[in-house]
Amino acid sequence: MPFTPLPAVPNVFNATNMNSRLLELENSVLGGPATLETALVANTTIGIAAGTISISGISGSYKHLRLLLGLRSSSALVFDPVQIQFNGDTGATQYKDRIDNYKGTGHATTDSNANSLRPRCPANGGSLADTWGFIELRLFDYSSTTKIKNGLMLVHCAGDGSNDYGAELHTFIWNSTAAITAIGLSLFSGGNFLAGSTYQLLGTN
Amino acid sequence: MPTLFTNIVDGEPGEPDTWNDRLDGVEAGILAMSTPQNMPFTNTTVLTSDVSSIVVTGIPQTASHLEILLNLTHSYVGIQQGYLRFYLNSDPTPLTNRGGLWSGGSVVPLTTSGTLQVVTIGNDASRPARGFNRILIPNYTDITKKKIALNQLIGWGNPGNTVGGLIIGLSPLAKTDLITGFTVEDATGTYLIKAGSSYTISGIK
Numbered sequence: 001m002p003f004t005p006l007p008a009v010p011n012v013f014n015a016t017n018m019n020s021r022l023l024e025l026e027n028s029v030l031g032g033p034a035t036l037e038t039a040l041v042a043n044t045t046i047g048i049a050a051g052t053i054s055i056s057g058i059s060g061s062y063k064h065l066r067l068l069l070g071l072r073s074s075s076a077l078v079f080d081p082v083q084i085q086f087n088g089d090t091g092a093t094q095y096k097d098r099i100d101n102y103k104g105t106g107h108a109t110t111d112s113n114a115n116s117l118r119p120r121c122p123a124n125g126g127s128l129a130d131t132w133g134f135i136e137l138r139l140f141d142y143s144s145t146t147k148i149k150n151g152l153m154l155v156h157c158a159g160d161g162s163n164d165y166g167a168e169l170h171t172f173i174w175n176s177t178a179a180i181t182a183i184g185l186s187l188f189s190g191g192n193f194l195a196g197s198t199y200q201l202l203g204t205n
Numbered sequence: 206m207p208t209l210f211t212n213i214v215d216g217e218p219g220e221p222d223t224w225n226d227r228l229d230g231v232e233a234g235i236l237a238m239s240t241p242q243n244m245p246f247t248n249t250t251v252l253t254s255d256v257s258s259i260v261v262t263g264i265p266q267t268a269s270h271l272e273i274l275l276n277l278t279h280s281y282v283g284i285q286q287g288y289l290r291f292y293l294n295s296d297p298t299p300l301t302n303r304g305g306l307w308s309g310g311s312v313v314p315l316t317t318s319g320t321l322q323v324v325t326i327g328n329d330a331s332r333p334a335r336g337f338n339r340i341l342i343p344n345y346t347d348i349t350k351k352k353i354a355l356n357q358l359i360g361w362g363n364p365g366n367t368v369g370g371l372i373i374g375l376s377p378l379a380k381t382d383l384i385t386g387f388t389v390e391d392a393t394g395t396y397l398i399k400a401g402s403s404y405t406i407s408g409i410k
Contacts, residue, residue: 040243131351134343156373167373
């Protein structure tokens with residue numbers, strides 16, 4: 001419920017007006033802040049190249065999560081898969097992902113059954129300098145302790161300017177009913193996320 | 206009878222302060238606290254007349270990412286979807302396309318450069334739908350990064366012409382310019398964007 005400014009009363013100080021005004025204001029304050037449709041949980045720009053990004057202590061007070069990643073890898077590849085794991089779970093087949101991949105040379109649908117989700121980001125081996133990948137990850141009902149977790153990813157991975165860059169759609173599950181409290185990122189190549197990489201984590205009610 | 210004061214002077218020199226002024230200040234504080242932190246601005250415009258183009262300028266530079274929702278009908282009398290071109294700032298150079306569309310039940314990878322397409326629906330009373338496009342522009346104020354756009358879209362004319370999918374684009378000449386506006390238009394000048402169409406511009410922190 002968004003906060004609504006109170007109606008003005010005549011600019012006259014008397015007991016009736018002031019009581020009325022203060023009572024309305026008091027009710028607004030006692031009602032607490034408006035229920036936020038979304039709230040910013042984290043907002044970080046990496047200042048120094050780093051091999052991992054860790055987000056921990058995620059509150060369970062939201063319904064869903066939305067993670068926005070702007071990443072580029074230091075590796076000599078054109079693309080570099082970003083390994084995403086929840087709660088530090090490195091189980092060999094815990095992450096099941098259906099990937100719809102579009103690139104200049106065609107379209108493919110693949111299944112991944114691995115120890116992490118692996119959307120791609122551009123890397124330093126590509127011919128497009130200063131181009132950063134973007135991953136939008138949505139996690140549904142992430143704090144449930146009774147449901148297997150599922151989510152979606154939308155990925156832009158620009159590696160070079162000719163054929164070899166594209167887009168990915170992911171639908172995935174993490175095969176666990178544990179509430180998600182931490183998200184870890186690393187690069188499949190073992191390289192670093194370049195300085196200037198960003199992430200924002202939003203909670204949605 | 207309550208005591209009556211018409212003004213309580215308690216403000217800056219030369220600037221009378223009143224009880225209502227002070228309460229207004231408190232209200233403004235509460236309002237600021239209750240504004241979603243992740244969305245510094247959001248604005249929706251509904252077209253009240255048919256137009257040949259949508260031109261937006263002066264987008265605030267106060268967020269990390271830009272999200273544009275387009276919900277458009279064009280003037281073609283019929284039920285088929287159509288395409289309009291979308292470009293950033295006032296640069297009509299087409300965005301370079303990559304990605305894919307599902308169209309008529311098959312996947313059509315986009316392998317050539319061209320206009321970043323947004324989808325619309327023809328103006329047919331029996332199918333009162335509109336094309337829907339969600340365009341994300343990450344890091345739109347960061348002049349160290351080349352600009353990209355992700356367009357997730359769905360248009361539905363009839364079952365044989367349903368189109369959906371994901372198109373990504375690199376900004377013209379892979380520029381690092383900050384993004385202050387965009388234009389949507391029919392490049393052929395044949396069709397208008399119909400009244401009732403709408404667009405929403407939101408900043409994501």
